Each structure stands twice: as structure tokens, then as C-alpha cells.
Amino acid sequence: MKKRVVITGLGVAAPNGVGIPAFTHALQNGISGIRHDAQLEELQFSCQIAGQPQISEELKAQYFTELELRGLNSTGILYGVIAGMEAWNNAGLPINENPDWDSGAIFGAGTSGIDKFRESIYKIDELQIRKLGSTVVAQTMNSGVSAYLGGKIGLGNQVTTNSSACTTGAEAILMAYDRIQSGQAKRILAGSTSDSGPYIWGGFDALRVCSSKFNDKPEEGSRPMSASAAGFVPGSGAGAFVIEDLEAAQERGAVIYAEILGGNINSGGQRDGGTMTAPNSIAVQRCIKTAIENAGISADEIDAINGHLTATTKDSLEIENWTKALGRNGADFPYINSLKSLTGHCLSASGSVESVAAVLQLHEEFLFGNINCSDLHPEIAALIDPSKVLLKTIKFNPKIIAKASFGFGDVNACILFKKFEN
Structure with a gap:
């Protein structure tokens, strides 16, 4: 018999809410976190709006020492530690004096410390190698975020960082699920993070895949499934979960937010229409x-889908793929939403931040609305009943939500979350 795997802790640093209470409020009230970015305007980016978590100095001081903050300019590590520590605290777990051999971390990242890299290159070029500081390696290695979390909590099981573009967060959750299922850990702190800023977002701007028509109206810029979608809005942040063996969770009387029923990860191999940027x-x-x-x-049991849906030309194709995979269309199709309308595309953090939103919908009994989608794309309207694309948040009691993430390199992940029933 398969072990049951549950979620006992949640944490988030999202553009529209840092911390679970603020993020839940933003979801329920359609609050966008997309703002004008003065730096992108100064650098003459086509897209001059972005979704970036608002982190106060007081919040930083809750999770980092004064010494750690002195040289810290990796936003990915900042967001990841804040979200990860919130999830751990939210799960009611202690900071360990000795290594906790039953608990680990699988916390993904796309890149780490790109601003720190830039700062280091200049210092090296100016022959100032001794001024690099003691935290350069920890901030710039890809596994920096999981290393920081492992040390702050005292994790003794596997501590690692995965990386698979926009699929990273969903992949981390499924890797944690597999490790617990196989009995190799009792709990895993899982999630993903993404750096902010022009050195992360510049390549996408150069590819002309970012929204440039709404620089004067930031909150209207991210338009998944809309006929007037004009590309994605870059974003950043982190989402985190404590994923646990049901027996271990019940033994300690933990609050259970949802159950993970299972999922799948695959690749299209960049064949049959799949490329570095297009899905097979x-x-x-x-x-x-x-x-x-x-x-x-069965496919009929899915009440809602939290899609990848980036506000690009591929949104219609994603909906078509869902209809074919589920064998459901028209009025029979589940409700579907895209968090990117409220946050932009958080890149390597997107799968985890969006999964936090999916789990909150199960636990708090609502479905959030897709803002900026009153003009549903006609190709989507031809496939599914337009009423399935909610424009505003509704009270609803979903039992099962499907979450999918699709990434650069033709990689895919899909997770099934279920409302917990003992």
C-alpha cells in the first residue's frame, strides 16, 4: 500500500503578498503585485513592469543575522529563506540543535546570486579579489538556497537544489513526494525560488516574449487566456511546503493543508513540434x-486546474492539451485559473508559488479569479465554456486540483492535490 503524503506547512514570498495571510488576502481579493520598475525603464527594456516581492528590513532581520545581511544581495536566497522558514514555522516544527536525520530539503532555483556574480566579476577585473567577501560562494552556488535552509533548521536528510526552468517548483514537490513515498525521509522542506532583476529578465525581453503594451498600466499587463495578451510579465519570489508522511504528521498533531495524490514529470525531447521554447x-x-x-x-474527479498559462501565444494550445488529456471540454471542463494574472511569471519560482495558491484554494474553499481576462481568447472560448474561466474569486469547495508547469527545454510536470480527508 502506498504511503500517504501530506502538506503540513506553507510559506510564500510573492509579488502580491509576502507571508501566507497577505498572499491569501491578495488571492481572494484579486490584488495584483505587478508594478512599474524604474530600473527596467532606465535600462530601456521593452517591458518596464514586473512582479517583485516587497521585503521590509524588519522581515529580513527576522530570518538573517546582521553579519549575513552585510554582504547579502542574492534575492533568490532572500526569498527562498523567508518562504522556507515560514513553511517550517507554519508546520509547528522546531529548529534543531542536532541534525534531524528524518528531515531534508529539496529547494529549486533557476540561478543564484546573479547580482553577486556581477559584483564579483568587477572586483576580480579590478584586482580586488581579497575584497570579494566570505559569502560569495554560498550566494552564487546554485544550491545556496537549500544550503542556507539546511543550516538554519539543522536538516540531516537529503539537502539539495533542483533546476528545470519553469518546471522547477513542481518538480521539487514531486521529488519530495517520491523520497517520502520510498521511506527515505519523514518530511521534506520543498519549494523553489527565483532571483529578481534585469540580469534575470533581460534575456526574455530580448526574445520579445514580454508584455510591452501596458507599461503605463502595470496591473493590466499580465493577461493569461486573454485575446489582448501581449506576452508575459517577468516576476520573482519563492514558494515553500513542508511535505510529510501522513503517519509522522498525525503523530505530532500537525495541521494538514492538503494531500498530494501523485503526479508526473516528463520531457518532450524537443521533438514533434517541441523546441527549447515550445512544448511537444x-x-x-x-x-x-x-x-x-x-x-x-479519474479525469472526471478534477474540480479545478491551476494552469501554467503565461499570457503568450501558447495559452490556447495549453487549453487544447488539457481538453485532450482529460477528455473533457465545453461545459464539462473543470474551472481553470492562472496565478500569473496577479504575479507575472515567477520563472523558476512559478511552480511553487502557484502550488501554494492551489493548496490554499483547497484549504480555504475558494477559487481565485483571472483578472484581465474579460476578453477571453476566441480559440479558448471555442474549446471550453467561458464560464469555466473565472473573472472573480468565488466561494467553492474543490476536492481535487490539478497543477501543471511547463518549462524551457520542453519539460513538463503535473501534480494532483486533494483536500485532506482522514
Whole structure:
């Protein structure tokens, strides 16, 4: 019999809310975190709006020592530690004096400390190598975020960082699920983070895939599934979970936010229409179907989908892939939403931040609305009943939500979250 795996802690640093209470409030009230970015304007980016968590000095001081903060300019580590520590505290778990051999971390990142890299290159070029500081390695190694979290909590099980573009967060959750299922850990702090700023976002701006038509109206810029979608809005942040063996969770009387039924990760191999930037539709459909099989449910049991849906030309294709994978369309299609309308595309953090939103919908019994989608794309309206694309938050009691993430390199992940029932 398969072990049951549950979520006992949540943490988030999102553009529209840092901390679970603020983020939940933003979801329920359609509050956007997309703002004008003066630095992007100064650098003459086409897209001059972005979603970036607002972190106060007081909040930093809660999680980092004065010494740590002195040389810290890796936003990815900052967001990841804040979200990860919130999830750990939220789960009611202690900071360990000795290594906790049963607890680990799988916390993904796209890059780490790109601003620190830039600062270091200038110092090296100016022959100031001794002025680099003692934290350069920890801030710039990709596994910096999991290393910081492992040290702050005292984790003695696997502590690692995965990286698979926009699929990173969903992949981390499924890797944690697998490790607990196999009995190699009782709990894993799982999630992902993404750095902020022009050195992360510049490449996408150069690819002309970012929204440039709404620089004077930032909150209207991210428009998943809309006929007037004009590219994605870059974002950043982190999402985190304590994922735990059900027995271990019940033994300590933990609050259980949701159950992870299973999922699937695959790749389209950049074949059959799949490229570095475009999905292989067969692989996407196969990923969703296999995730449903792995979860031991039928496609008819899915009440809602939290899509990848980036506000690019691929949104219609994603909906078509869902209809084919589920064998459901028109009025039979589940409700579907995209967090990117409220946060922009948080890149390597997107899967984890969006999964936090999916789990909150199960636990708090609502579905958040898709802002900026009153003009639903006609290709989508031809596939599913427009009423399934909610424009405003509704009270709803979903039992099962499917979450998918699709990333650069033609990689895919799909997770099935269920409202917990003892």
C-alpha cells in the first residue's frame, strides 16, 4: 500500500503578498503585485513592469543575522529563506540543535546570486579579489538556497537544489513526494525560488516574449487566456511546503493543508513540434494523463486546474492539451485559473508559488479569479465554456486540483492535490 503524503506547512514570498495571510488576502481579493520598475525603464527594456516581492528590513532581520545581511544581495536566497522558514514555522516544527536525520530539503532555483556574480566579476577585473567577501560562494552556488535552509533548521536528510526552468517548483514537490513515498525521509522542506532583476529578465525581453503594451498600466499587463495578451510579465519570489508522511504528521498533531495524490514529470525531447521554447503537445498530454493514473483517480474527479498559462501565444494550445488529456471540454471542463494574472511569471519560482495558491484554494474553499481576462481568447472560448474561466474569486469547495508547469527545454510536470480527508 502506498504511503500517504501530506502538506503540513506553507510559506510564500510573492509579488502580491509576502507571508501566507497577505498572499491569501491578495488571492481572494484579486490584488495584483505587478508594478512599474524604474530600473527596467532606465535600462530601456521593452517591458518596464514586473512582479517583485516587497521585503521590509524588519522581515529580513527576522530570518538573517546582521553579519549575513552585510554582504547579502542574492534575492533568490532572500526569498527562498523567508518562504522556507515560514513553511517550517507554519508546520509547528522546531529548529534543531542536532541534525534531524528524518528531515531534508529539496529547494529549486533557476540561478543564484546573479547580482553577486556581477559584483564579483568587477572586483576580480579590478584586482580586488581579497575584497570579494566570505559569502560569495554560498550566494552564487546554485544550491545556496537549500544550503542556507539546511543550516538554519539543522536538516540531516537529503539537502539539495533542483533546476528545470519553469518546471522547477513542481518538480521539487514531486521529488519530495517520491523520497517520502520510498521511506527515505519523514518530511521534506520543498519549494523553489527565483532571483529578481534585469540580469534575470533581460534575456526574455530580448526574445520579445514580454508584455510591452501596458507599461503605463502595470496591473493590466499580465493577461493569461486573454485575446489582448501581449506576452508575459517577468516576476520573482519563492514558494515553500513542508511535505510529510501522513503517519509522522498525525503523530505530532500537525495541521494538514492538503494531500498530494501523485503526479508526473516528463520531457518532450524537443521533438514533434517541441523546441527549447515550445512544448511537444503529445508529451504535455502524456504528462497529465500519467499524473492522473499515478494519483489513482479519474479525469472526471478534477474540480479545478491551476494552469501554467503565461499570457503568450501558447495559452490556447495549453487549453487544447488539457481538453485532450482529460477528455473533457465545453461545459464539462473543470474551472481553470492562472496565478500569473496577479504575479507575472515567477520563472523558476512559478511552480511553487502557484502550488501554494492551489493548496490554499483547497484549504480555504475558494477559487481565485483571472483578472484581465474579460476578453477571453476566441480559440479558448471555442474549446471550453467561458464560464469555466473565472473573472472573480468565488466561494467553492474543490476536492481535487490539478497543477501543471511547463518549462524551457520542453519539460513538463503535473501534480494532483486533494483536500485532506482522514
